[in-house]
Amino acid sequence: MPFIPHTDEDIREMLAAIGVASIERLFDEIPRELRGGALAGFPPALGEMEIARLMRGRAERDGTYLNFIGAGAYEHHIPAAVWQVATRGEFYSAYTPYQAEASQGTLQLLYEYQTMMASLVELDVTNASLYDGASALAEAVLMAVRAHRSSRKVLVPLTVHPAWRKVVRTLVRNQGIELVEVPYCSESGHTLPGALARFEGRDFAALVIPQPNFFGVLEPVDELTDWARAGGALAIATVNPTALALLKPPGKWGGRGADIAVGDGQPLGAPLAGGGPYFGFMACRRDLVRQMPGRIAGATVDAEGRRGYVLTLQAREQHIRRSRATSNICTNQGLMVAAATIYMALPGPDGLAAVARACHANTLALVSRLTAVGGVARAFSGAIFHEAVIRLPVPAAPVLNALKAQGILGGLNLAHDYSGLGHALLVCATEARSEEDLARYAEHLARIVGRRTRPAAGALKPGSKT
Amino acid sequence: MPFIPHTDEDIREMLAAIGVASIERLFDEIPRELRGGALAGFPPALGEMEIARLMRGRAERDGTYLNFIGAGAYEHHIPAAVWQVATRGEFYSAYTPYQAEASQGTLQLLYEYQTMMASLVELDVTNASLYDGASALAEAVLMAVRAHRSSRKVLVPLTVHPAWRKVVRTLVRNQGIELVEVPYCSESGHTLPGALARFEGRDFAALVIPQPNFFGVLEPVDELTDWARAGGALAIATVNPTALALLKPPGKWGGRGADIAVGDGQPLGAPLAGGGPYFGFMACRRDLVRQMPGRIAGATVDAEGRRGYVLTLQAREQHIRRSRATSNICTNQGLMVAAATIYMALPGPDGLAAVARACHANTLALVSRLTAVGGVARAFSGAIFHEAVIRLPVPAAPVLNALKAQGILGGLNLAHDYSGLGHALLVCATEARSEEDLARYAEHLARIVGRRTRPAAGALKPGSKT
Amino acid sequence: MLIFELSRPGRRNAAQAPAAGVEASGIPARCLRTQPLLLPEVSELDAVRHYTALSQKNYSIDTHFYPLGSCTMKYNPRVCNELAMLPQFRARHPGAPDDTGQGFLACLFELQEMLKSVTGMTQVSLAPMAGAQGEFAGVAMIRAYHDSRGDAPRGEILVPDAAHGTNPASAVMCGYTVREIATDADGNVEVAALKAAVGPRTAGLMLTNPSTLGVFERHILEIRDIVHGAGGLLYYDGANLNAILGRVTPADMGFDVIHINLHKTFSTPHGGGGPGAGPVGVNARLAPFLPLPVVGRAKDEYRLLGERDLPLSIGRLGAHLGNAGVLLRAYVYMRMLGARGMQRVADFATLNANYLMAELAKAGFEVAFPRRRASHEFIVTLKHLKEKTGVTAMDVAKRLLDKGFHAPTTYFPLLVPECLLIEPTETESKQTLDAFAAAMKEILEEARRDPQRVKSAPHATPVRRLDEVKAARELDLAWRPVNRER
Amino acid sequence: MLIFELSRPGRRNAAQAPAAGVEASGIPARCLRTQPLLLPEVSELDAVRHYTALSQKNYSIDTHFYPLGSCTMKYNPRVCNELAMLPQFRARHPGAPDDTGQGFLACLFELQEMLKSVTGMTQVSLAPMAGAQGEFAGVAMIRAYHDSRGDAPRGEILVPDAAHGTNPASAVMCGYTVREIATDADGNVEVAALKAAVGPRTAGLMLTNPSTLGVFERHILEIRDIVHGAGGLLYYDGANLNAILGRVTPADMGFDVIHINLHKTFSTPHGGGGPGAGPVGVNARLAPFLPLPVVGRAKDEYRLLGERDLPLSIGRLGAHLGNAGVLLRAYVYMRMLGARGMQRVADFATLNANYLMAELAKAGFEVAFPRRRASHEFIVTLKHLKEKTGVTAMDVAKRLLDKGFHAPTTYFPLLVPECLLIEPTETESKQTLDAFAAAMKEILEEARRDPQRVKSAPHATPVRRLDEVKAARELDLAWRPVNRER
Numbered sequence A, B: 001m002p003f004i005p006h007t008d009e010d011i012r013e014m015l016a017a018i019g020v021a022s023i024e025r026l027f028d029e030i031p032r033e034l035r036g037g038a039l040a041g042f043p044p045a046l047g048e049m050e051i052a053r054l055m056r057g058r059a060e061r062d063g064t065y066l067n068f069i070g071a072g073a074y075e076h077h078i079p080a081a082v083w084q085v086a087t088r089g090e091f092y093s094a095y096t097p098y099q100a101e102a103s104q105g106t107l108q109l110l111y112e113y114q115t116m117m118a119s120l121v122e123l124d125v126t127n128a129s130l131y132d133g134a135s136a137l138a139e140a141v142l143m144a145v146r147a148h149r150s151s152r153k154v155l156v157p158l159t160v161h162p163a164w165r166k167v168v169r170t171l172v173r174n175q176g177i178e179l180v181e182v183p184y185c186s187e188s189g190h191t192l193p194g195a196l197a198r199f200e201g202r203d204f205a206a207l208v209i210p211q212p213n214f215f216g217v218l219e220p221v222d223e224l225t226d227w228a229r230a231g232g233a234l235a236i237a238t239v240n241p242t243a244l245a246l247l248k249p250p251g252k253w254g255g256r257g258a259d260i261a262v263g264d265g266q267p268l269g270a271p272l273a274g275g276g277p278y279f280g281f282m283a284c285r286r287d288l289v290r291q292m293p294g295r296i297a298g299a300t301v302d303a304e305g306r307r308g309y310v311l312t313l314q315a316r317e318q319h320i321r322r323s324r325a326t327s328n329i330c331t332n333q334g335l336m337v338a339a340a341t342i343y344m345a346l347p348g349p350d351g352l353a354a355v356a357r358a359c360h361a362n363t364l365a366l367v368s369r370l371t372a373v374g375g376v377a378r379a380f381s382g383a384i385f386h387e388a389v390i391r392l393p394v395p396a397a398p399v400l401n402a403l404k405a406q407g408i409l410g411g412l413n414l415a416h417d418y419s420g421l422g423h424a425l426l427v428c429a430t431e432a433r434s435e436e437d438l439a440r441y442a443e444h445l446a447r448i449v450g451r452r453t454r455p456a457a458g459a460l461k462p463g464s465k466t
Numbered sequence C, D: 001m002l003i004f005e006l007s008r009p010g011r012r013n014a015a016q017a018p019a020a021g022v023e024a025s026g027i028p029a030r031c032l033r034t035q036p037l038l039l040p041e042v043s044e045l046d047a048v049r050h051y052t053a054l055s056q057k058n059y060s061i062d063t064h065f066y067p068l069g070s071c072t073m074k075y076n077p078r079v080c081n082e083l084a085m086l087p088q089f090r091a092r093h094p095g096a097p098d099d100t101g102q103g104f105l106a107c108l109f110e111l112q113e114m115l116k117s118v119t120g121m122t123q124v125s126l127a128p129m130a131g132a133q134g135e136f137a138g139v140a141m142i143r144a145y146h147d148s149r150g151d152a153p154r155g156e157i158l159v160p161d162a163a164h165g166t167n168p169a170s171a172v173m174c175g176y177t178v179r180e181i182a183t184d185a186d187g188n189v190e191v192a193a194l195k196a197a198v199g200p201r202t203a204g205l206m207l208t209n210p211s212t213l214g215v216f217e218r219h220i221l222e223i224r225d226i227v228h229g230a231g232g233l234l235y236y237d238g239a240n241l242n243a244i245l246g247r248v249t250p251a252d253m254g255f256d257v258i259h260i261n262l263h264k265t266f267s268t269p270h271g272g273g274g275p276g277a278g279p280v281g282v283n284a285r286l287a288p289f290l291p292l293p294v295v296g297r298a299k300d301e302y303r304l305l306g307e308r309d310l311p312l313s314i315g316r317l318g319a320h321l322g323n324a325g326v327l328l329r330a331y332v333y334m335r336m337l338g339a340r341g342m343q344r345v346a347d348f349a350t351l352n353a354n355y356l357m358a359e360l361a362k363a364g365f366e367v368a369f370p371r372r373r374a375s376h377e378f379i380v381t382l383k384h385l386k387e388k389t390g391v392t393a394m395d396v397a398k399r400l401l402d403k404g405f406h407a408p409t410t411y412f413p414l415l416v417p418e419c420l421l422i423e424p425t426e427t428e429s430k431q432t433l434d435a436f437a438a439a440m441k442e443i444l445e446e447a448r449r450d451p452q453r454v455k456s457a458p459h460a461t462p463v464r465r466l467d468e469v470k471a472a473r474e475l476d477l478a479w480r481p482v483n484r485e486r
């Protein structure tokens, strides 16, 4: 019996102590007609060795690729210490720290995390995580609407990650909140402050401001923040944490700073892992803290006056406030926060800035290599952080397929989400990409695009294909 | 500066406290003409990310093979818990437990290990590890000679692992110890008690008895042990720990049991890892304990009468006894013992026996599949545990090469060490080999041997090869 | 000591930073950060030592018995971690095409199938990232269902008063108002109250069965008929699924939609707060509304289904496909258990709970529902102990920490005064339960003999009892360098 | 609690055993085991919890400052573990052909090259599995060298009295008799004594430089000339190589053969006792005798050299190629440090030692060699403290444990009475050294004020001071089930 320690003798003694004849009897309160619980088609048990063989085989078949996709999930170097320490049983197998005295490890770590994160965004308070960046943005929208009171409309630029916009829609629409799209400048690739003119005078709860935006382009965050605040809307920043080691933090945007900042913490030590688990972070001005969703750790003292840590402001949460809670979130992404905290502690401030600079420089280098290929060009003129949209002379899908056959994931095809952009590809090169990696991509692209454009001419002669 | 925490300010303050102007000055006692320490050709530093890329690239290029080699190192399933717990910093980064009160984790674990190992071999005492099985055998030979006093000759059957025999020779020959070879029966593949008749009446310090022997064949250990003891020689068993879950333990061999048992602990949780680290184990009768090399943990009590553990009988060791120590060993293979202890605790007695049975059954199945191939036969008739020698109709080296090209390591070629055996291969199938694995090997062998035997006939016509 | 207090300006961890010298040449100055970044400047050794030391301050399954009711703190097999972290899975980008991850998707697809088998539901989506998000998705599907039928006036979700706080909170996030239903003396839903509450405004009822009171809802079939009869749907909060695996399915009980906490029943680690995973299962009526993505299979090829495949979907809950690494861990766990192992989970979880309940009753504790079988958990109430000695459930919980046990859940469900909700799980041995019962008995005796000792617990933890009121009043949510001066 | 005490007959951990039902059909009954096997019968949870709890009872680098002199307890970078355990390296069978492990062999080859660069020696073999085995190999090579020249009467190895115990023990294992050379008041070898001892029987001198007294042997060039002049060879015990990396090489000092403790200088973990690795380096004279295997390269192909390549080799020291996993860890470490990092090791190890020596002297401790620079370690003697207060070096060591520090090495080298050999290593910060110095100062004050408190230390460890005499007298080396009755 995997993981069940009971011996026959144990079972006998336990049944005797309970005073029943069989385990069966313990289920006698279940209406007889319901008993069964089929498990039809459920596979038989595998030993650890067998499941390991199965999983290793599948993993090996999947293989690994040279990756140039970013689009909200970034391949960064993760120091070995991060997960070797984070998966220590004491972190890995603990529950949410309800019993503070028995959870000072996790609680102090959360407090340290909050400190680091508050500094990254330069806002007063942060929570201890939400599910991911997209759902964190939805929570921020809900929070802004609660805080704002008069409006249930929120402005969302089209430069916000399209999947995030979908998630926000799923999570807020049942509460009658309206999301209003803001177009972007097709030349620069960012939102123009002028584009907001048409919304002037209308009451909005918030304006979402991505930095960098989905295209990798830097937004005029100061102007956008000031515009929001001037109109009485909250400014919600969505930011990349790596970028923040280099970029002006939301708390300093414009005259008074953004009100809420959210983002996905994945770049801070979470492996790509096929899409998760990552974590969402959220920070806000101190006066909004009681509207904040999620756990928050706080410092206090113990009976002897020693410093210690607890979960605090729990009256916001579902287990106390129930239907009037700030959110339904309970289990969050704790272990990812543990990893993120260790991750941030290892390189330190200069190291994280160096990572950010390397990502930026690598992406610039990639873009210049790719755009050296005939017919390939940048789609936008705006300054970028570590992603860029490039335009191909031919449809992206077959190019990506041809690259894939060479073991290269060449970027995200924007044909579905931004069909107006032409044959556009969102590419990314983090610090984990080497010079040779970039060269390899560029060489293959040149070859493939070359092949794809040449036959295109030849294809004029019908019947010539074999 | 990787791993060096000093800030400029630290350095200034520290130099001031010492009262020197520079770090340079701290080396002023080194004769000037010697200073330099070139580091010629030493490569420049790599960041963790870069070395990880380098190592991953090399590992991927090496790849993995379907392995049928045993010959002293066995591919067993290792439960994930083993190394996740053994590499916890508290085990991984501790030193030898000299300060017992600060090392109760390691010391209790050693005591538990000794208990498990003593039971496996059914001898009174075990030490806390030696370098590997081969060097443990050498230590056993030295120990036997010390204990025996009158003879410096030791009988070593040719069925002992050839590499182990080489190691013993290296390690004992400078002390004037003579190793005398004992031949084996070419039909059964084990030592015949009768073969010892020629040594009758001569004084030997010990007889080495392998079980199973290098060919995988079971030796008549009872008779051999009794023979040794009757002649006043010590019986030194070399045993495979997995096999001991099933086989009669050395302590019960013959009338009074073997005196010393050694072996390689690799099968107990150590990954193959290209050859190490593994560990050697050694056990003996209680009255030999003061001749034993290596660390030994023992139970005692603390100042409050509570049970606790220490390294004991240290007066045998080099740090106390110096030139009169039982061995020069100091650092042993502690972490491997930690892994072995956890490894043995996980399946428990029945589980370990099940592993042993599965190895045995898999090897029998492999042998029957391979010998179904035309011209392939078992070399020996003796009962085996989990290895067997098979004879091919063609030279083994090209067959192994052809198998390798299919990702299969088909066994160990015995051409070098036992040239008299013909085209012989030592094969092994542990519990980690599946039915499909065995079938795959047999299919390829049939194909390869088929191909190899057929052209051999055609090759009679000269000039026909292209 | 905080990591920041170990920090020294200018300390560098060179192994972890890319080569210096690269400039952020392409970024306009006005976009650049000018504020210093308050990350610690420590060596790798300091960081490892600090977080290793912090970890040792935690109680966890790997170190302590952790009978936290409603949380199913069972052993988290170490192999699940190892296999979910296999290099190829770890490195997989969520944007990588499906054909580069057929092994990965096969695991997820089979996980869906196993969850269907275990729950009896028709379709499953793995998208929700925790139980509460599963609840959101489930209730949103109920709403989408009613909406799709033009049955818009149904604006109410019913929830028993014993329900977990996420239930009402999730319903509200879906735009519903919540109506609570009372519980009877034996821990069942008060059927009369339910009957009085249902009606044309009823969108559905959310139920945990066995309930958070540790008893099986005996009137489940009646309840089903009442709710369905009124046109509402039945939502199953699967947090307690561990109690009934292989014994009865939510589908057979008549539930239309469920969520499952993989981090409870299927043993993925809780990680000090998460991540979890809250897959949802539905019957055929609700299948069109499942959250995205769902893993589909066609001709042995696996594919993530999207908006085009499920146009009526409630949508996406996260940017990618949920907590994939958690899903892989659950997959490994379930495959290791197999069909028979699944059933044994409920059997032995229930055996353990009933045994511990019997032992605690013998030891003099007052069981909240003495006429009932325990499910996989049960409640002890200290109401009378408190009246006599002043010792509260919280005091007993803290004193347990001194004895080397994590505390049970305290003060939940709210309707049982001074309650301890105790869930031993099936992976604990009889000896551990006996040791826990013995500790509880000692505490009971101590409460009578020396209540102050219990009230001032814990005594043996890294800190003594913490002042939560101060924490909430004088908010200190992040360290500030000025604190160094204090 | 021992794991055996957690055991219950019949408890099974099904996930870890192959399917039952297979019979050992091919094994004759007389060969089979009939005795029960005393392995614990525990659940996986119990095993994980037990060994996790045990681990927490250890002091280690990852949890404590560990200034164990002569042991070089520096930070063991976690990445070394991760990369040495890469699946392909982990799975490599030692019998696999060289062409299936070119990446693996490339690492080992380059490790040999780096060790050559760092030591100045001509050839290196990675075969020895620890320092002592390196010593054995080195001395065996000295013997093989003399033998090869027919210089057989050389039957003596000289060893300073401050030498590590492995030095004389290794010499004896090579069939030599050992002659000890006295040390002068400043910690140098007494040159007069050496001169008196050398002669035609001298096979060689084993020397550690800096010595185990924590000082650099100033007469090294004179010693070299004396030994070489007498026809002996010079053996370098590389345990203290950390002190001179990049500052001076053993080759330049005139050593003919050396060993290196990778588990000290090159930061492979000590694992609570091992495994280590003790590669040997030699100059051209001894190269033919190197132990096997050596990694060779021809035309960019790596190959393990064997008996045919090196027919004069002293032979093999282990069944395979040494502690390969340890070698990989050292390789990763050395590549991360690079040439400049190598030199910084010695610089900062020396800075730390001299700083701590200065601070302890200020705090009132008596430094054993006050006229000397510390190398990477230094000695404090408590002779006078003991005379005055009765407090011994062992007492101070135990009291340090209470303060959260591992103790320095005690009573080694034997010639300094009541000594503590303190080696901070370069990876510790000034703050840690300051904290250690402060703790030492507190203990000194306490020794004067309340000696009994120090003498009865430790007070805060999992057990109090252990009775070693009892352990050796009433040998209890394995648990027996009967103990359960006690």
Ligand SMILES: Cc1ncc(COP(=O)(O)O)c(C=O)c1O
Pocket (backbone or CB within 6 Å): A329, A330, A331, C070, C071, C130, C131, C132, C133, C164, C166, C167, C208, C212, C237, C239, C240, C261, C276, C277, C278
């Ligand atoms: C009964 C019950 N329902 C719902 C939940 C919420 O699940 P999660 O924490 O995964 O969001 C919990 C978790 O504590 C629970 O116990």
Ligand SMILES: Cc1ncc(COP(=O)(O)O)c(C=O)c1O
Pocket (backbone or CB within 6 Å): B329, B330, B331, D070, D071, D130, D131, D132, D133, D164, D166, D167, D208, D212, D237, D239, D240, D261, D276, D277, D278
């Ligand atoms: C000076 C000295 N020489 C030799 C050795 C022996 O090395 P090992 O323990 O690796 O065998 C040591 C180790 O403690 C040492 O400190």
